[in-house]
Structures are given as structure tokens and as C-alpha cells.
Amino acid sequence: MRPIDRRTFNQMVAKGTAGAAILSAAPFACAMGSTQEKKKLGIALVGLGSYSTYQLAPALQDTQHCYLAGIVTGTPEKEKTWATKYDIPKGNIYNYDNFDNIADNDAIDVVYVVLPNSMHAEFAIRAAKAAKHVICEKPMGINVAECDAIIDACKKAGVKLGMGYRLHSEPYTQQVKQFVKDKTFGDIQYVGAEAAYRSTGNPDQWRLNKKLSGGGALMNMGVYAIQSAIYGTGENPISVSAQEFSTRPEYFKDTDETIMAQFEFPSGAVANMSTSHNFNANSMYVSGTSGWFLLQPANNYGPLSGRTSRGEEIKFPHESQQKLQMDDFAKHVLFGEPNKAPGEMGKRDMMIVEAIYASIAKGGQTMGLDFEPGFGFGG
Secondary structure (H helix, E strand, C coil), X not given: CCCCCHHHHHHHHHHCCHHHHHHHHHHHHHHCCHHHHCCCEEEEEECCCHHHHHHHHHHCCCCCCEEEEEEECCCHHHHHHHHHHHCCCHHHEECCCCHHHHHHCCCCCEEEECCCHHHHHHHXXXXXXXXXXXXXXXXXXXXXXXXXXXXXXXXXXXXXXXXXXXXXXXXXXXXXXXXHHHCCCCCEEEEEEEEEEECCCCCCCHHHCHHHHCCCHHHHCHHHHHHHHHHHHCCCCCEEEEEEECCCCCCCCCCCCEEEEEEECCCCCEEEEEEECEEEEEEEEEEECCEEEEECCCCCCCCXXXXXXXXXXXXXXXXXXXXXXXXXXXXXXXXXXXXXXXHHHHHHHHHHHHHHHHHHHCCCXXXXXXXXXXXXXXX
16 A cells, blocks of 8 residues: 555545545554654663662663653652653553562563562562563573573563663673673683672661571672673583682671682683672783783773783774664563573573582582573673
């Protein structure tokens, strides 16, 4: 059917034939999924803590393919504040009890779960059952079983699932991956990865409560170091051994403070990682047979920085990592572009976390890891 311009449409209205013409085009319009028809996806943030407040919501003001459409919070005061600040309609504001009603809201396409770790699985699964695409903050869950449940729920509902792994969308990490893929510095032999900060705030915060967090530094910052070791070699590890240290037991009463781990990879490369809630560290060093490169800082919100053994500076213009991440997921949903951080990546990392804890429990014993080739790697 040829397009109808305004003049032709007006003439058809006068003749009473416009309705028939519109109906004749209906099958074509209906054949397109409602998500694909949209130019921007509406995202609802579940949990309005500091990350949503200071990173995700501001980033969603600059995204090209998605926008802040709704919120889910258990704090009525936040409902008013956010509604006013971001012009969020009352009908797009939910609490944890009426969350499932989001299924009836066509303005919301994606649910971004930004809650304490122990709540990730529940709300990711509820979002999937509501037929909404899901972004889940790291770690994916508090154990591998929860990761499996999230993945299964999303597959059953036919919705997309992505991890909140912002670094995979920013240019420094993409450059690291390219160096490894192209063997720019030869075959990778060693990776050193550090991700840590010193916690001095409220000892009763949820991150230090194992029931809510599932673990300490390893479940929080350690995921970044694990990721660095993996994309710094371009491989999944085949074994890991680990050790735990505590120097402030009066503060870290319930969760791990500092963990070191050693990885072996199929190519023969090795990696050391360290993570802590008791010291500051933020770097990634990769050594190959013909040189090295370094990112420092490597995993904060940016700007990042790097250099190579050739005396070159690794430098890119700074953009919000969260903006890039959410736009990448939106493009995956809208246009079928590769999913840079799929759910399987979150599951793989949790399998490694569980192996690290198992190694510590067994006095540093080496634990084997068995992944299918390429398992957990995004596009």
C-alpha cells in the first residue's frame, strides 16, 4: 500500500473511505511487535539507592534509545521526590507489594533491578513474569541456583536478560578486548587485577550483612577483578585457588574483608586478583610475550586511564558508562544487536565466586572449573 499524504487523507475523509484505507494497513502495523515500534524503551528502576540516584537516573537523561519511565520503591517520600524531579506519572510509580501490576503498563519495557543482592532473583523473576525485559545488577544472585532461576524465567517469558556490567560498554574495556583478540602484545601470559575500596561507613549497612549481600568484598568489588582476569586473557579459567584475610574483624563481623585468588587458563596464562573492603585498589595489568598494557584506574565510574609498554597512552573521551550500558541493552532489544553482558555471564561469574569460597573453606585448595568454550562471553 502506498503512503497516504495529508491532502489525500482529507479527501478520503470527505468521501468516507479513510477508515477502510486505515484498516487495510492494520495487518502490516500489527505484525510489528510493540517493542520494535518504539524509538525509545521505557525503563523502570527497582530500588532507589545511591546507584540509581546518582548514576542510573542521571544517565537516563542522556540515553538515546531508552529513558526513565518508572520507579519502584518502598519509600513513599522517594515517590514524591522522584516524580517531581523526573516528571514520572503516578501510574508509573510502584512499590514492592504492587510491583506485579507493572505487567499492565505498556509504557515500561525494561525493569532494572538495583536492589540488595538477596532480592535480585525475586524481582528479576517477577519482572520476567510481567513480560518485561530485565537488567540485573551484579552480582546476579547470591548463588548459582538463583542465576539459573533468573535465566530460566526470562527464557520462559521470551524476554531479554542483561547484566548491569557497565564496563563492557565503555571504550577502555573494549580496547583491552581488542588488544587481546588481535594479539597486539603477543600471547597473554599474566593478568593482575585489583578492585577494592576501604569501607569506613555504617557497619550495619546492607553490604556488610550476609543475609542481604550473600558475601562481602568478593560479591561486590571482586566481580570486577574476576571480569578483568577473563577479558584480559580472552578465556574462561580452568582452576582457581584463594585465600581470605581479615584485619578488622570488629567491623567485618559477617562478611569477607579481603580475598586473593589465583587463576589458571587453558592457554597457560595465569592471573592474580585481589579484592577488599579494607584498602583502595583499582587496576588491571596485562603482560604478553611482546609487551604489556595497564589500566589504572580500571573499574571505577571514570574517567579511566591507561598506557602500554610502547609508551603509548590509552585515552578516550569520557562518557557515562551507565548511559552507554543501558543504550547498548536497548539496542539489543530494539535492533537485535549483540548482548554485551548476557545472563550467562552473570552465572559464570557466580560459579567462579562459589569456587573461590569453596577454595577458602578448604584451606586454599585448587578448585577445577569447567566451562563450555565461550560460555558467558557477550557480543
